Amino acid sequence: MTPETPSRVPRLLPGTDLRGLPLGPAEAFILSRVDGATSVAEISEQTSKPLEEVSELLERLALLGALTLEAPQPAERRVSPAPAPRPSGSFRVGPIVETRAVSDVKHPAASLYDPAELDEAVDIDLPRRRQVLDLFYRLDGLDHYQLFGIDPSADKKAIKSAYFEVVNVFHPDRYFGKNVGSFKPKLEKVFARLTESYNVLSRSQSRAEYDAYLRAQLKTRAFDAGQSESAAHHAALQEVMRRIQAEASVDARRASVAPAPAPPPEARTHQSLSPAPSPASQPSLRPSASLRPTDPEERRRALARKLGRPAAAAAPSSDAIAAAEADAEAQRGRSAADDAMRKAWAAEELKRRYQERMHLARDRQLEVYLRAADQALSKGDNVGAANALRIAVSLSPEDQSLTQRLNEVSGKARLDLSSSYLEQAEYEERDEKWLAAAKSYARVLTGRPEPRIYDKVAHCLLAGDGNLREAGEMAKKAVLMRPDVAAFRVTLARFYLKAGMKQSADGELSRAATLAASDDKVTDWIRRLKRELG
Numbered sequence: 408m409t410p411e412t413p414s415r416v417p418r419l420l421p422g423t424d425l426r427g428l429p430l431g432p433a434e435a436f437i438l439s440r441v442d443g444a445t446s447v448a449e450i451s452e453q454t455s456k457p458l459e460e461v462s463e464l465l466e467r468l469a470l471l472g473a474l475t476l477e478a479p480q481p482a483e484r485r486v487s488p489a490p491a492p493r494p495s496g497s498f499r500v501g502p503i504v505e506t507r508a509v510s511d512v513k514h515p516a517a518s519l520y521d522p523a524e525l526d527e528a529v530d531i532d533l534p535r536r537r538q539v540l541d542l543f544y545r546l547d548g549l550d551h552y553q554l555f556g557i558d559p560s561a562d563k564k565a566i567k568s569a570y571f572e573v574v575n576v577f578h579p580d581r582y583f584g585k586n587v588g589s590f591k592p593k594l595e596k597v598f599a600r601l602t603e604s605y606n607v608l609s610r611s612q613s614r615a616e617y618d619a620y621l622r623a624q625l626k627t628r629a630f631d632a633g634q635s636e637s638a639a640h641h642a643a644l645q646e647v648m649r650r651i652q653a654e655a656s657v658d659a660r661r662a663s664v665a666p667a668p669a670p671p672p673e674a675r676t677h678q679s680l681s682p683a684p685s686p687a688s689q690p691s692l693r694p695s696a697s698l699r700p701t702d703p704e705e706r707r708r709a710l711a712r713k714l715g716r717p718a719a720a721a722a723p724s725s726d727a728i729a730a731a732e733a734d735a736e737a738q739r740g741r742s743a744a745d746d747a748m749r750k751a752w753a754a755e756e757l758k759r760r761y762q763e764r765m766h767l768a769r770d771r772q773l774e775v776y777l778r779a780a781d782q783a784l785s786k787g788d789n790v791g792a793a794n795a796l797r798i799a800v801s802l803s804p805e806d807q808s809l810t811q812r813l814n815e816v817s818g819k820a821r822l823d824l825s826s827s828y829l830e831q832a833e834y835e836e837r838d839e840k841w842l843a844a845a846k847s848y849a850r851v852l853t854g855r856p857e858p859r860i861y862d863k864v865a866h867c868l869l870a871g872d873g874n875l876r877e878a879g880e881m882a883k884k885a886v887l888m889r890p891d892v893a894a895f896r897v898t899l900a901r902f903y904l905k906a907g908m909k910q911s912a913d914g915e916l917s918r919a920a921t922l923a924a925s926d927d928k929v930t931d932w933i934r935r936l937k938r939e940l941g
Contacts, residue, residue, distance in 0.1 A: 412462050413448035415476040417441045417469075435553045437464045441474055519544035530585035538576065543593040550621060551604035559618070563609060570605040577601060620834040623827040626790065627850070652765070773802045780816070789820040825854030832863070841871025858888035862895050869901050878902050893923030897932045909940055916940075 419441055440450045451461040468474050520540050525533065552559045555569035575581070577597045587594065607613045776799040783791035796813040803809055832847030845867035851860050862885040868878035882899040889895055896919040903912035916933050923929035 412476070413451075413458060414446055415478060416444065416446050417450070417465050417474045417476050418443045419474050434464055434468055435550070436558055437461060438468060438473065439553065439556060441465075447476070524589070527588050527590070528586075529588045529590055531582070531587060531590060535576070536590065539590055539593055539597070542577070543597055546597060546600055551608050551617065554601065554604050555608075559621075566605070566608045570601065570609075573601055574598070616834060620831060623831040623834075626827045627824055627831060627847075652768075769802055773799055776802070784816070789816055789823050793817045793820040822854040825851050829855070829860075836863070836867060839870075841867045842873050845871065845873055858885040858892070858895065861885040861888070862898050865898050865902065869898070869905060875902070875906060879906065891922060893919040893926060893929045896922070897929055897936070900936055901932075904936060904939060912936065913940055 437450065437454065437456075440453060445453070447462055447465060448458060450465075451458040454461065465474070465476060469476055520543075524540060525536050527536075529536070531539070546554075552561070555566065555573060557565055557569050561569070577594055579591070579594045579598055582591075582594065607617050776795045780792040780795040780799065783789070783795060793813065793816045796809070796816055800806070800810055800813050828847050828850040832844050832851060835841075835844035835847055845864050848860055848863045848867060852864070861881045865878045865882035865885065868874055868881070879899075879902045882895070882902045885892075885895040886899050896915045900912045900915035900919065903909070903915060916936055919929060920933050923933075
């Protein structure tokens with residue numbers, strides 16, 4: 408943390424899809440405090456978190472491309488009052504803060520809806536309309552804690568207090584008898600989600616399961632971000648390259664201030680073809696040495712001096728005079744060529760120095776990420792090692808051994824994450840988030856290609872009206888691996904029925920009935936599908 412960090416003001420980058428970033432509860436909690444006017448130090452004071460921790464979280468968010476850390480502008484600075492004390496450590500953030508009617512600061516959800524929706528003629532004031540839209544369009548990207556604007560460590564009393572405070576704003580009955588237009592279904596959806604979140608967090612068992620789901624999701628998101636070349640990876644790599652270029656530029660400027668060394672002997676090849684003139688033979692600095700004489704007699708005397716003859720000697724011929732002039736012209740040409748060569752060599756030398764420093768800076772950064780990968784591996788953190796190696800490979804794409812090492816560590820990371828993906832998928836399936844569960848189950852297959860998992864992917868895709876072709880492929884793989892399991896054949900029959908292949912569906916149900924005479928659950932499915940077949 409630099410000395411100026413506490414005074415910097417984090418500002419959200421417009422157009423950023425925050426739902427696509429691998430944000431944990433801590434990052435999301437800090438992000439909800441970013442309004443474009445509050446400094447890092449003020450956010451630390453409001454959230455009661457250490458300044459160092461807040462600074463690290465904000466710097467990570469900046470690397471992810473969610474915000475920028477800008478120097479404060481006195482004209483826009485405002486002092487945020489300290490939050491009023493609340494019971495049980497509850498901190499109010501997010502949707503509970505009234506949106507200002509006039510503001511230059513864009514809300515994180517501002518890019519998700521048409522501002523024209525604010526102009527609808529309804530019996531809701533402008534700040535409340537903006538508040539409803541802000542939360543409604545961010546609803547799918549918020550976890551239960553973020554929805555209430557509380558820290559994951561909050562106790563039951565804080566959760567209850569936060570719930571009733573939010574419900575006071577979004578309960579549809581609050582607007583009974585008023586014209587709310589298109590805001591009615593939005594309020595109902597937000598209220599339903601608030602109730603669902605409260606029911607989960609208010610019971611110990613369901614909250615423990617949800618917390619485990621969040622931990623698994625946080626781990627898998629960190630790996631997925633690197634695997635999909637997400638904005639987080641690109642932002643981190645761009646920051647590394649920016650540091651490399653800045654470091655190389657500084658070194659190159661320092662080198663350009665120092666006098667450039669003389670060109671090496673091989674750069675002065677033409678000078679070795681003739682011996683260097685002795686001091687006695689150096690041209691005089693008098694005007695006559697640098698200017699061509701115009702008087703014929705003076706020209707003869709100059710030529711005589713050059714040839715080492717007395718002035719009274721016989722006058723040289725016109726051919727001798729022409730030869731001497733040509734020699735002088737050649738010397739001037741060589742001098743100009745020497746100057747041009749020296750300038751070209753100096754420019755090439757500066758370019759070489761810059762490139763050399765670029766390579767050195769890149770190697771230093773490469774060493775940083777290789778060391779981080781080694782440290783992660785020493786702790787058994789294959790996911791962290793894979794993410795560090797992914798940036799290292801981006802810095803040195805020509806290193807085949809490094810690429811091979813990344814592939815090996817990524818494979819181990821996928822195996823480690825299978826249990827996390829499975830835990831995440833099972834929770835999403837219980838929560839009837841079918842397509843999310845299908846995606847999570849599909850990722851389990853990377854480390855655990857089991858028939859049960861293939862069947863789970865197919866089941867969730869069919870329940871969530873997902874990709875029908877993919878559902879069929881997964882169901883067929885499960886049956887092919889375990890043809891003796893009746894439940895897998897029922898899933899395949901469901902696919903055939905949904906695809907309009909009734910004869911195939913009837914055949915699979917008959918085989919399933921033979922295999923599962925004592926399985927009430929499978930038998931119930933068979934009866935249900937038989938009715939659909941008519």
